[in-house]
Amino acid sequence: MIFPRLIICCFFFFLPAWSFGQGLFKVLIPLADFETYMQTPFRLKLTKASNNGMNNPNPKDASNWTSCRVGQGQLVGTFRDISACAASLHLGRPVTVKELSNFSYEQAADVLEGLWKDIWAQTIPHQPTANICMHVKVHYGNMRPVERALNSLGANCKVDGVWRKKELRWLQHLTYINAGATYMAIRAELSKSKNFRRHVRRYFKPIEMPKTAEEKAFAFGKKLLFFYMDHFCRPATKKNPPRSWSSYH
Numbered sequence: 033m034i035f036p037r038l039i040i041c042c043f044f045f046f047l048p049a050w051s052f053g054q055g056l057f058k059v060l061i062p063l064a065d066f067e068t069y070m071q072t073p074f075r076l077k078l079t080k081a082s083n084n085g086m087n088n089p090n091p092k093d094a095s096n097w098t099s100c101r102v103g104q105g106q107l108v109g110t111f112r113d114i115s116a117c118a119a120s121l122h123l124g125r126p127v128t129v130k131e132l133s134n135f136s137y138e139q140a141a142d143v144l145e146g147l148w149k150d151i152w153a154q155t156i157p158h159q160p161t162a163n164i165c166m167h168v169k170v171h172y173g174n175m176r177p178v179e180r181a182l183n184s185l186g187a188n189c190k191v192d193g194v195w196r197k198k199e200l201r202w203l204q205h206l207t208y209i210n211a212g213a214t215y216m217a218i219r220a221e222l223s224k225s226k227n228f229r230r231h232v233r234r235y236f237k238p239i240e241m242p243k244t245a246e247e248k249a250f251a252f253g254k255k256l257l258f259f260y261m262d263h264f265c266r267p268a269t270k271k272n273p274p275r276s277w278s279s280y281h
Contacts, residue, residue: 062157062159063154063155063156063157064153064154064155064156064157064158064159064161064162064163065154065159066144066145066148066153066154068159069148069153069159069162069163069166070141070144072163072235073235074167074231074234074235075144078112078113079112079113079137079140079141079144080112081112081137083110083111083112083113084111084133085109085110085111086108086109086110086111086129086132086133087109089107089108089109089110091103091107094117094173095110095115095116095117095118095173096108096109096110096115096116096117097116097117098116098117098120098126098127099117099120099126100117100120100121105120105126106126106128106129108127108128108129108132109132110132111132111133111135111140112135112137112140113140113170114132114135114139114140114143114144116132118143118147118170119131119132119135119143122142122143122146144166144170147166147169147170148166150169150195151165151166151169151175151195151200152197152200153165153166155200155204156203156204156207157204157207157208157211158207158211158214158215160211160215160236160239161203161207161211161214161215161218163236164215164218164219164222164236165178165203165218167222167236168218168222169195171228172222172225172228173193174193174194175193175194175195175199176191176192176193177218177221177222177224177225178195178199178203178218178221179191179192179193179199180221181214181217181218181220181221182199182202182203182206182214182217184217184221185206185213185214185217186206187199187202187206188202189202212239212240215239216238216239219232219236219238222236259275262274262275
């Protein structure tokens with residue numbers, strides 16, 4: 033005969049694991065926020081008006097051209113970390129030197145928010161991962177480092193720099209499972225480039241590798257099981273008084 037208390041204990045133990053498998057924990061995990069991204073140290077620094085890259089811009093950098101191609105359109109440069117290419121795409125026409133040099137913080141933020149939405153960063157369940165993906169989008173020019181990082185974690189992404197819903201779903205899935213490992217894989221991939229290595233080390237610090245979501249789910253189930261047994265299966269005594277929820281580890 034199966035005792036009712038045993039059934040209840042098993043239910044509380046396996047419920048978190050089942051919820052994780054069904055994706056029900058996803059609704060409890062906060063998603064990345066654009067305003068939080070704009071308040072990060074590297075973004076506050078790069079979006080300042082003093083960040084003027086319009087004097088002697090690099091003609092070999094396609095982002096400095098209004099057509100986004102080297103030698104086509106007008107060579108304008110960057111201002112407030114907004115390239116001539118990004119500004120032209122945002123405006124729907126080639127940006128002029130005068131327009132870009134007068135870009136306000138609000139206008140720069142509008143361009144960045146458009147890029148944020150282009151990679152669906154608002155659906156990424158980890159702010160640091162969304163921040164570094166946005167950095168790749170803005171400064172690398174394509175998403176190849178992210179795609180290679182995802183493949184190193186077991187994904188099956190086409191490494192062509194194009195960001196599709198398939199790549200996004202892989203990023204979301206791997207971030208749900210282990211956000212720290214996903215972030216560190218992208219960071220390691222971006223650090224392979226000499227042009228980004230110093231910037232990554234300065235603004236994208238390593239983070240400790242937390243437990244996976246599955247490990248957290250089983251730990252929570254274990255904690256819930258012992259809490260139920262102590263409060264409902266074992267009568268409290270003076271020697272063994274009831275413990276509080278926070279005392280279970």
